[in-house]
Amino acid sequence: MHYVNEILPSLVSGTGMTLSIFFWTIIVAIPLGILVGLGMTTRFKPLTWLINIYVWLMRGTPLLLQLIFVFYGLPIIGVVFQRYDAALFAFILNYTAYFAEIFRGGLQAIPVGQYESARVLRLTRWQTLRRIVIPQVVKIVLPSIGNEVINLIKDSSLVYVIGLGDLLRAGNVAMSRDVTLVPLVLVGVIYLLLTAVCTIVLKRLEKHYSYWR
Template structure:
């Protein structure tokens, strides 16, 4: 117990960075995912082609590779113009990656809305954006919420990949303590903290699902 109390502050410090990356990735990728999802359902073919390529690229390559490319590869382009700090590079890569996944989820939700909903909105003289905001989005949220929840759970675990560019997240803090003290106790604590985080997220997501369950 004395050893656990000694290493706990460093683990909690790493957990703080993990939660920051998790939070800002959601803040950036969820609205962008909805916008890209709307673009994927548009009738403007050049835009759809560009967005389909973007989604294919992000979903078809590992997030770890994308992190390495953003931090180590972009500075090689344009003589260092695109150099990013470690934290900024991690957020940029995570937002790009998760925007693509959320976009596909939102696309499926948008395409599941009957065309009659849009026609009824035209009869009511609602604009396109009013239709999206007041009629379509509330229904899409209910449809896509379970899939969004799965990606949110994955995000809290994927955040451990930032160790590859030298950020001191929760997993890195555990690895440092394990290597220094030659014991698996830090990694066990890391696993417990991840389990607690996912348990809290699962509880919150279930609350959201129950909130929207009256729309059937």
């Protein structure tokens, strides 16, 4: 326990970085995912073509490669990010694409009759989306969103490749310095706790929207 108390501050600090990446990615990527998902369902072909290429690139290449490209590759053409900004930029781009695909599926699952009924009621397109479509889409996509949220917690460990002091990096440093697996065990426990909290919150959200059945 004495050793655990010694390394715990560094692990807590690393957890703070992990949570920062996690929260900002969620806060920015979900709204962007909704917008991009809506763009994928429009009839304006040039826009859907560009969005589909973007989604294909983000989903077809590893997030690790995207992190390396943003931080080490973009400076070659004069685009320089700080480490934290580079991590956020790469994570938001990547997860926006995944969320967009999820929301696209949810939007296409809404029956056409819902839109026709909205037109009969003389609702605007924005009112139709806000009051009729989006509430139903949220319920449909919640399980898939939940999976991505859990993956995001674990994917945040990839920021070590650009030198950010996240939870996993803190554990690796302590393990290499002290030649013991205890830090990695604690890292695993912290990740399990984080995913457990997210799972509980997501289950409550699913229960909240169960009245749509």
